[in-house]
Amino acid sequence: MMQTKRVAIFIDTLAGGGAEKVMMSLADTLVSLGHQPELIVLTSRFDYELPTNYPVHVLYTDNKAKINGFFDTDKHAQKLTQFIDKLETSGKYDLFLSNLDDCNRIVAACNFSPCYFVIHNSIEETVKRTKLMGPIKYAFLRQCLQSLNGKQLITVSDGIKQELETVKRIKPSSIQTIYNPFNVNKIRELAEQPDADIPQDDYIIHVGRFAKQKRHDILFKALRNVDSRYKLVCLCNKVGKAKKLAAKYGIEDRVILPGFKQNPYNWIANAKALVLSSDFEGLPTVLIEALTCNTIPVSTICPHGPDEILTGELSHYLAPRRNPEALAEKLNDALRSSHQSSTALSNADIFAKVDAIKVAERYLALTN
Known part of the structure; x- marks a missing residue:
């Protein structure tokens, strides 16, 4: 030991x-x-x-x-x-x-x-x-x-x-x-917790800081071409700025802005799809969190990480970055597929690389 x-x-x-x-x-x-x-x-x-x-x-x-x-x-x-x-x-x-x-x-x-x-x-x-x-x-x-x-x-x-x-x-x-560590059991446990603020209507979710890197402008442009039955929940800081940008693109009535949430997992689990519109990342945790919560993740193919997370049949949900039309198309595909089997989500290859215990052991090995 x-x-x-x-x-x-x-x-x-x-x-x-x-x-x-x-x-x-x-x-x-x-x-x-x-x-x-x-x-x-x-x-x-x-x-x-x-x-x-x-x-x-x-x-x-x-x-x-x-x-x-x-x-x-x-x-x-x-x-x-x-x-x-x-x-x-x-x-x-x-x-x-x-x-x-x-x-x-x-x-x-x-x-x-x-x-x-x-x-x-x-x-x-x-x-x-x-x-x-x-x-x-x-x-x-x-x-x-x-x-x-x-x-x-x-x-x-x-x-x-x-x-x-x-x-x-x-x-x-x-x-x-x-790779980043993920405690899958803990995330799934938190995903089961009730939250009265979670919308009853069907929605898509974006989780991330309101920052230029995250490209909320691309996200809001894409929303204009996404099935109008779905709202967009944005869990972000700077709610006032996000609201102003949503108004600029004429979709403020479709955007829900609850602010930062300590537990985003129940929100992710109840969403019909999760979307990432970033220009760049490292290893976007929200995509792995969506997979853990059995929610289809849609993402830009930005450097780096999305194409290491969404592999095999899940790579279908990757869209070129800075292209709102392509992102909307992938979102609509995900929404049409959201009722289907979650086997591809729960068996994603990335889980073997981000197991929290294995990752922690890699870090502990650096002490030798």
């Missing part, structure tokens, strides 16, 4: 994003295996409920604190090092895991070991988008990426790994793929 391992998981916030959820799921699994994960959250921003089965430490408790200053990396790294030194008076960490750009830049300036940096998104697509935001944001992103040179990287999909090895924008000391 493996000796108990103490694992520090760095993340910039616990806002309602996919990387945050993935790391909390990993921590839950590590606890179930008898280990001691701890979340080290750099800033005090929380959408997710705080866990009670493992510690959460906050570096900056002032909710106005910012960590994205161009010249503040060394200052934050020094504070984080002192913070970890204090936590290690009760025992050394066996593994450090860092997530997301701002966090990675700061952790990379520290000397934690063994330390791995988890890449959750397509780097090249992030670079393209950031260039459009102006030279300052682009220079800051370059600084974040350059901080990963010589570091040990983990990618959440093979697509990201292949991109990094092909483009060579980052020169890591090592790179490997470890």
